[in-house]
Amino acid sequence: MDRKIKGFTMVELVVVIAIIAVLAGMAVGWLLRQINQVRLRNTADAFIGLLEEARRMSSSRPRQFCVTYNQSSQAIEMREGENCSCSQIVKTVPIPEGIIISASSSNDLPLVYDRMGYPRSQGNNQCGGLNPTTITIRYDGSSPLYPREEVRVVISANGRLKVEIN
DSSP states (O other): OOOOOOSOOHHHHHHHHHHHHHHHHHHHHHHHHHHHHHHHHHHHHHHHHHHHHHHHHHHHSSSEEEEEEETTTTEEEEEEEETTEEEEEEEEEEOOTTEEEEESSGGGOSEEEOTTSOEEEEETTEEEEOOOEEEEEEEOSOSTTSOSOEEEEEEOTTOOEEEEEO
16 A cells, blocks of 8 residues: 655754744844844934024024033933023934944034024033034944944034935
8 A cells, every 4th residue: 555645744844944943033133233224324314303403493593502412311402592501402302222422523512503503513611613523323333233334424614414324
């Protein structure tokens, strides 16, 4: 009696499940990096949006507006005030964990927009003109799932923004 039994052997099932597990493991790592990359770009977009809004509001109102990074609360803040002392918080945007915002010079943050809409730096409590400056937004690098990408926002002396993604 030659009866053929149809079906899969246990070895075949284990091999297929192992292949699926390896492919799923690779896909999860890629997916997490993509999610973190989107978070980084969304943070950069929020920062640029606050810069543009602060510039627009400073030129239409008789007050100055500042954009600063509050490291303790992990947020980007837009503040309103007089004579380079922006004290009243107008808007706050939270930043995802692990993202760092840094300036090319320690005097470049907070960034103050004067009544004409031009950026000024607030170094040593003096409101001086701003040389072209670069704000870098990146992950802190503590996890291999964080992208190595960084976003640079270059602000010219007259307030124009240029975005560079590396």
